[in-house]
Amino acid sequence: MDHGSHTQKVATPAAPFGLRSGEGWRDLDLVGLEEILEGQRHNRASFAVTPTCFIPAPEAGGYPVPEAVVAQANQLSREDTVVLLPCNWRWLRRSSVPLLVEHIRSCRHPVALIVQADGDPLERDQAVEGLRQVCRSCPRVMLWRTDLAAFDAMAHGALGAAVGASAVLRHGVAPRPDNGGGGRRPYPVVLVRRLLRYHRVATLQDWFAHVDPWTCDCAVCKDAALVRFTDRESDVLAALQHSVCELYALHGELDTTLPGDERIGWWRQQLSDAREYYRLLATRTNVEVGFPKVLQAWTRHSPMALPSTEKYPAQRKSGPS
Ligand SMILES: [Zn+2]
Numbered sequence: 001m002d003h004g005s006h007t008q009k010v011a012t013p014a015a016p017f018g019l020r021s022g023e024g025w026r027d028l029d030l031v032g033l034e035e036i037l038e039g040q041r042h043n044r045a046s047f048a049v050t051p052t053c054f055i056p057a058p059e060a061g062g063y064p065v066p067e068a069v070v071a072q073a074n075q076l077s078r079e080d081t082v083v084l085l086p087c088n089w090r091w092l093r094r095s096s097v098p099l100l101v102e103h104i105r106s107c108r109h110p111v112a113l114i115v116q117a118d119g120d121p122l123e124r125d126q127a128v129e130g131l132r133q134v135c136r137s138c139p140r141v142m143l144w145r146t147d148l149a150a151f152d153a154m155a156h157g158a159l160g161a162a163v164g165a166s167a168v169l170r171h172g173v174a175p176r177p178d179n180g181g182g183g184r185r186p187y188p189v190v191l192v193r194r195l196l197r198y199h200r201v202a203t204l205q206d207w208f209a210h211v212d213p214w215t216c217d218c219a220v221c222k223d224a225a226l227v228r229f230t231d232r233e234s235d236v237l238a239a240l241q242h243s244v245c246e247l248y249a250l251h252g253e254l255d256t257t258l259p260g261d262e263r264i265g266w267w268r269q270q271l272s273d274a275r276e277y278y279r280l281l282a283t284r285t286n287v288e289v290g291f292p293k294v295l296q297a298w299t300r301h302s303p304m305a306l307p308s309t310e311k312y313p314a315q316r317k318s319g320p321s
Pocket residue numbers: 216217218219220221222242243245
């Protein structure tokens with residue numbers, strides 16, 4: 001369970017973990033942290049997740065925080081815990097990645113990385129490259145609160161990933177006083193597998209206003225058109241079910257490939273197919289839809305893993321999956 005503490009409070013080296021409860025905010029020492037993790041397991045979670053607060057950019061006060069998170073977590077004598085590292089995207093820049101990798105490698109638990117930015121963090125300068133380097137260099141890292149970047153991460157060696165069920169869960173958000181407040185009216189968003197991208201149904205309706213819309217052959221859609229979802233609650237739910245079906249189908253394909261070059265080759269093929277579909281879409285609908293910046297970045301050559309240092313030897317590729 002992700003308690004979402006990172007959407008509510010900034011972490012400090014003295015208090016990297018905390019939680020909002022009925023009695024208000026509570027900073028967690030090691031005993032408190034144990035108690036929360038134990039509670040998650042007691043509620044039948046398959047593994048516990050640290051309620052880590054938000055880690056700002058290194059130059060914005062975040063520099064000493066990951067070390068404090070890992071140092072405290074390493075004192076836990078548990079084998080069922082994932083350490084959450086909710087970081088500002090600037091940690092993925094060339095100048096900061098080696099340090100981030102060093103901290104993740106030194107953690108004796110698997111690490112779930114959340115990348116925060118206003119908008120898509122992977123559209124930021126050096127972020128795609130940095131994230132690939134983290135995934136290649138840290139065998140026990142997972143990417144959380146993400147979108148199709150889950151597949152780029154896993155193709156590059158991430159242990160796992162979690163795709164958000166709603167747009168606000170597909171990237172990290174910085175703490176704000178009003179976070180966790182009332183929800184906006186839901187509108188349908190679908191994963192368009194051919195385009196490797198989530199789109200609002202309203203956008204698809206614009207594209208296909210004058211031509212036959214694309215259909216989907218997943219178990220939910222059964223060859224129906226993707227433009228059919230309205231903003232009725234039942235349709236928003238069905239749109240989500242469609243997206244989940246498509247994610248699992250894509251994951252099923254990834255899972256048949258061998259980790260390493262074969263998996264990266266499979267992902268590159270998905271990207272090159274998607275590029276063709278973007279072209280096809282533009283031709284067919286007469287709408288100018290460019291190949292998205294992030295997909296473009298994913299087609300580029302990926303960096304090598306960082307060499308492991310004596311101090312923090314790379315973790316063995318084992319543990320929970
Ligand atoms: Zn479908």
